[in-house]
Amino acid sequence: MTTMTQERREKLKALAQRSDGFTHNGDRAIADFFARAQDEGSTLFGDSFGGGTGSFFHAPTTQALKDIDIACVGLPFETSAPVRPGTRFAANAVREWSGFRGPVHDVWKTIPFELCSVADFGDVPLRSPHDVDATVRQVTEVYTQFRENGIYPLTIGGVHTMTHPILRGLTGGEPVCLVHIDAHADTARGDFQGSELNDCSVFLNAALDGAIDPERTIQIGIRNGLSAFWDFSHESGMRVIPMHEFFEIGVAGVLKEIRERIGDRPFYLSIDTDGLDSTYLPGTQLPEPFGLTSRELLLIIRGLKDMNIIGADIAELCPPYDPHGISANLCSAFAFEILCLLSESHARNFSKARKTHWKG
């Protein structure tokens, strides 16, 4: 038994009744950010589920390219989905859950809104959602504009098919390195199921476009009986880390190889939600057992800190197959981790450091 003296009780009472706002454990930068965001009328405070602005992470919504450093983008395209439909609902599901994520990284104390102008760009307005070719051209156009304006995109798909035009636009044919999380290597040779544009040939197409460098590509989490389709990965020099090898080398082994292969070169991060074990993320187009745990993927993402990331996407999230929202919530948490990486990287690469503002 210990003793609660009157003096101790008074001390605790004084702490509980402080009226000078949150002290954030003495972190002035965080306190200043909260004061500024509140002053500018952000909805970071006190809204309920689905409330606030309904934007990614409560970011201001704009498509004014000159005003954006980091664009959070929805890409609700699923015409080429061969298995289970519903990925078109992913962007809004992540938007909704993202209201509970951030604004401060709980370990690094990174505040993306203090490093960069972060915006919800909205969804790519799909002009011809029934036409894969036309959509590939349109997505290429949008991400070309991002490249021309120095914008790093964080995209929530849609089917993985669109990572190919994203990379084509974003790189302009100057190959970047790739970190790819997936149960499938997505390098099936052309005319897969009657079409070259599909979600099983994404990174073969990107390599042919000169958008990624196969020898600086690393694919993590690959598994299931489709491995016969992925010859191109092995033959083009990509590093494929299948799950059975991941079980041996773990997160530390993966991060070591990523650092060796990519170093400080620009790289793109593409996450197919089926890279995760379906226990952790059931809401995906093609769930695959025996994948990464949510903690393992978190540690892989955090292990990319201080590297030269220029864009990222999360594809194949399929909310209708997860009525509890666990999958979309998890993706919103990964998305915030990635937002921190992107904003730190952008701030290092561009001298025009500027903050996010909720009012002009």
Ligand SMILES: [Mn+2]
């Ligand atoms: Mn996949």
